[in-house]
Amino acid sequence: MLKWLNTLFSKTKTDDTIDYTKPEVHEHQKNNKKCMSNKFLIVGLGNIGAEYVNTRHNIGFKIVDFFAKKEAINFETVKLGALAQYKYKGRTFFLLKPNTYMNLSGKAVKYWMDKENIPLENILIITDDLNLSFGKIRIKPKGSDGGHNGLKSIHATLNTTDYTRFRFGISDEFKKGKQVDYVLGDWDDTEKIALPERLELAYEIIKSFGTAGLESTMTTFNGK
Template identity: 75%
Template sequence: MIKWIQKLFTSTKTEENTDCMKKYLIVGLGNIGAEYVNTRHNVGFKVVDFLAKKEGLSFETVKLGSLAEYKFKGRSFFLLKPNTYMNLSGKAVKYWMDKENIPLENIMIITDDLNLSFGTIRIKPKGSDGGHNGLKNINLILNTNQYTRFRFGISDEFKKGQQVDYVLGEWDETEKAKLTERFELASEIIKSFGTAGLENTMNMYNGK
């Protein structure tokens, strides 16, 4: 009887661990408010919005953000847009990571990057915040930088002293014409992260 109970307990724990490994938290960083909707800094929001719309999903207002669940090939992708504003993004990431029991290795943070040319994609398993306030807060709250970040290049085509205006400015017409193709690629990257794994995803998509 005791052995049967131990076996049942072990089996249940194994199933729970397996379920956790099939959950992914995909966080698009951005700022809430109409004035920020189409700004370069909100590209993280735009990426998860694009995937949700493509798959016919709706975002639900939840604690610390908006959330949509996307199921694909036996995996559950929780698409999160924090409503904490960029500088406090870590609070929402930590809350949903804990609530859904999602391991650190199954988290992907999507953010803009001034150091990459427009539309260039760079996926990394860890790294510094690079001066990005959203990543800086996530590093602080999680007490680690060992999580996957998906950097979307917005380039640095601004004059000295105009960085803030540029980042919080809207895409120009040339950029807008290319965004759909870039967002399509971003959607494939998210799915690949959960199905093919981080290393394969980096090898397949980095620099595209």
């Protein structure tokens, strides 16, 4: 009888030591923690090679190059691209130029997302857009690929269109059947004069995206 009572009280004492005050972590709470990441992946889309450096299609490369030069940071050759890191107000910006060529851009984006554990909402894809007049800015949290091969690759690889894209207008001032030549062509003299101011604006957009957030950045910069 005494042995039975000791066993009973021993079990009760063990149960009393369980920490019932520890909060249960629900899936949405895990996701919220993930959303609070201070890492951002800024991807400038373009093609590698000297022949593409100053083409309209490479505006993504040109923008992140401008950012890096302004902040005196350097790109290093890494797996699937060139990468530069910039720290600002507790955030870390990873500037990426994929070396996969445009139509395989998604491969580099996915690799660096996973490697640095960067959530989808902290990704900014910078690309040219024929449907916008030269230098016009449009920032959207999701959308179609608009026929852009780089975005098509990202959509297919990430299996979603819910990522932020920063579209830079290159206009559609080309003759019928000359779209490829136009997109892969150099900026004209008027555009070259206007580009520095547009690049400065793009620089501010990247910083705003990482510090002020998407909504504020869209309100401040869309249509400029």
